[in-house]
Amino acid sequence: MAFDLPEEKARWARASAERLWAGKTSVKMEVQLRNTPFYVKGVAFGDIVKVKADHERRELVFEEFVSESGHSAVRVIIKDEGVREEVDAILRAFDCSWEVDVTGFLWAINVPPRADYASMRVALLQIVSEKKIGLEESALAGMHRDGLNLLDLEN
Incomplete structure (x- = not known):
């Protein structure tokens, strides 16, 4: 299934749409996403979306x-080649899965519902502060947002 990209993203992605795997649900014209987007914002692995047929x-x-799955989608852009193993170790520690684009620099990360995203975010933001990666939170599930709000209240 396709997500049409806004012109600015389309230029960067060198594509007019991003295509994601999706599985059928019991509701007609609703599907469940089966991978994490590299460019589309607002959706994550497992989310349910309504689709329409483009016959052309x-x-x-x-x-x-339609509804969130509890998974979050985060993107990392590698700015320093030497940081890959460190990012890999952080993602593994929080039981995340991810895909890397053809350049090897853009990572689409699936953060599962059970992950302590607040702690993972602290670790990634440390690397951001060192200017070794860029970080984009493209779709945060409610439970992950709530974890960040609790962290803010504690500090």
């Missing part, structure tokens, strides 16, 4: 968000 393109196209 012969594909299903995103229409609207």
